[in-house]
Amino acid sequence: MSAFDRYLWNGGAALLAALWIAPLLYAVWTAFHPSAYEAHFTLTAPLTLENFVKAWNAAPFARYFLNTFILVTGITAAQFVLCSLAAYGFARFSFPGRDLLFSLVLLQLLVMPDILIVENYKIIHAMNAVDTLQAIALPYIASGFGVFLIRQAFMTVPRELDDAARIEGSGPLAILWRVYVPLAKPTYLAYGLVSVSYHWNNFLWPLIVTNSVETRPVTVGLSVFATTDSGTEWAVINAATLMTSAPLLLAFLLFQRQFVQSFMRAGIK
């Protein structure tokens, strides 16, 4: 590669990066400055946290955060348990109907609960669970994607380890817990990060099944805040927007490598 080529490539990378990060930087700018500086960029502009204070006080964001936190941890924990059990069953036991049932599980990669909103709402309604956190979580906790991913990891575990544990007298569940789960740790990390960011960001289904402050996750809370208060200043809405994305964004900046590798690992099948 010639020096000229290198400049061209580096220039292209930098230009694209600047273009890609600009919207976020702009949001940060408006959120941390008085609204007079919304489109007025000077280095001397005074910094302020007032927009965040206003946003925090204008809507029950503390409650929204709590809801999202409970939701995301609950879903991820339940997914780990259910998907591990199923993955173990599919990976290491032979039983009639296994291949058919596994392909039915995989069908969920295409036919996601996200697009079955009409009938899933009816089911949740029939269960008398509308406007609860469980209602948001239920369609997602048995994830075909999770079963698939963890099964892939379990398949690579050498049979000898399994047999050795069995000779020592361990039952199947003990083997799952002591042999398979520890060896699949990177997969759990990958799946966990993907799942947490998916459910932190999820919007349409929670919007449909919630209608009160006590159950709304931050995404729905943010949309209610941003669309109903038309009198609210941009800077305040931007502050709220950043606030709701901040935990994930910070986690991403701190664990960038793990995040990127997790998304990679989750994608390569």
Place this chain on the structure above:
Amino acid sequence: MKIKRDWIWGWTLIAPALALIFLFTHIPALMTLWGSLFSTPRGRKPSHFVGLANYERLIQDPTFWKVLGNNAIYALGTIPVSMALALAMALLVNRPFKGRALARMAYFTPTVLPLIAVANIWLFFYTPGFGLIDQVLGLFGAGQSNFLGNAGTALPAIMVVAIWKEAGFFMIFYLAALQAIPPQLAEAAKIEGAGAWTIFRRITLPLLMPTTLFVSINAVINAFRLVDHIFILTGGGPDNASSLLLYYIYETSFRFWDTAYGATLSVVLLALMCLLAIGQFFLFDRKVHYK
């Protein structure tokens, strides 16, 4: 005896997950099909069997065709562009240079943001008069624009947001695939006298085919599944100019509570997604090498 024990363990282990997957995926999918053959219960009139009446209405519903067309434009516009950008990004950051980590972070960051937050951020760019785009255009003496309020520009404005959000996500997969290609292949080609373009076209691109298939299936699913930004940016307007199929399903079912027609629209969405996924599989099948 051993075999029987395995059966019971297998079934027991998969039972909880399978029960929930059936309850919230397979059963609702079948119920959608079944529900599309009935009328929506209204007041004292209970739901009754109407055969294909909902489908007749569908065929005559101009909004449905409008929304379907929008979704086609949306998919055809966002998928190739975001995939090409993703590949370009991956190629750009697959070489060592100062600031590589920074560039990679910049590309990937939109992926971490909630789509609803992304829409809020972009709303500030698009707002007529005060928005950043208008402020910048104003410097050049241009008048006020209204990208989101204009039937001709609302859909493209939404597509730009989707591309910005998705490209970095797809980049990750291309980057992983690029790193898995043995450098000896390019070296050998170079010795044979192949130029950079030839190497890219004859070696890199074919080896990336499985990734391209994977990414494109994901991209198609997302093009039909993600409508969050529409809620904030346009609400599907003006006059359904920026509405997509799933957004129309939401409006029909949860704003007008016409659930039977919502189910009918969902059947179309389901059929469409299955057809597209199968179609892509066959389209790429000959070019993809599985291990």
